[in-house]
Amino acid sequence: MERMPEEQETPKTSRFQWFIFVFLIPILFGITVALLVFTLSGNNIFETAREYSQKVPFLASVFDDKKSHSQEVMEEELIGLQAEVKDREARISQLESQLDSKDLELERAGLEKQRLEEEINELTAIKEENKRAFKDIVKTYENISAKKAAPILTEMKDEEAVKILSNVNSDTLAAIMEKMNPEDAARYTALLTAAKEKSGSNN
Structure with a gap:
């Protein structure tokens, strides 16, 4: 009666061992060999798996959703950056325009100052000439x-x-x-x- 449990346990243990040696170990060995072969041949096993997953409707929709979401985020960021660049370019153009306007005003002011100085010098010269002419007239009347x-x-x-x-x-x-x-x-x-x-x- 005591040997009955041992005899019953022996087949269970042997079945588990048989599963490990016959099924599990060969599968793991096969996966390892397949990964090694793919790696040595220059193929990325994960990229290949993703390509094959595209053919499966459910997995393809999962990858497409992730891809489309990521692409939308990148497009939004790109649009935002482009808008920021345009704003900065517009601001730079505005500042350059203001600078050109200031330079033009300064140039006009310089030219106006030069014109007035020339006019003052001319009037001063005429005044001095008139003084000399008047003195000559006075001397004439004295003579x-x-x-x-x-x-x-x-x-x-x-x-x-x-x-x-x-x-x-x-x-x-x-x-x-x-x-x-x-x-x-x-x-x-x-x-x-x-x-x-x-x-x-x-x-």
């Missing part, structure tokens, strides 16, 4: 006789005559006034007095 100068001055505009009379020396002024008729002499005397008073109040 000619009072008898000739008096009728010329009375024919001039009062403003011009007074300007000359106020710049000749006192002896010449007295001689010219003496050669004028009393009415003209009185009028020029009054005008000269007013001009001196105006000049004194300005100073």
Whole structure:
């Protein structure tokens, strides 16, 4: 009676061993050899498995879903990066335009300044020339006789005559006034007095 369990256990143990030696070990050995052969031949067993899985409807849909999802994410990132690049290019163009505008304004301001300086120099030169010419006129009236100068001055505009009379020396002024008729002499005397008073109040 005691040997009955041992006899029953022996077939179970031998069946398990038989399964390991006959079925499991050869399968593992075959898989190992297949992986080795594929690797040595330059084939990627996982890529090959994925290609074959594409032919199976269920597995193909799983790979396609993963691929499409990954592709959508990459496309969205690419679109975002392209938009960012365009924004930066637009900003750079705007800054370059503003810089060009500032440079143009500075150039115009420089040209306007140069034009004004040239105009001032020209007017200054004309003024100096007019001063020299006026001094020459005054000297001319001081050198000619009072008898000739008096009728010329009375024919001039009062403003011009007074300007000359106020710049000749006192002896010449007295001689010219003496050669004028009393009415003209009185009028020029009054005008000269007013001009001196105006000049004194300005100073």
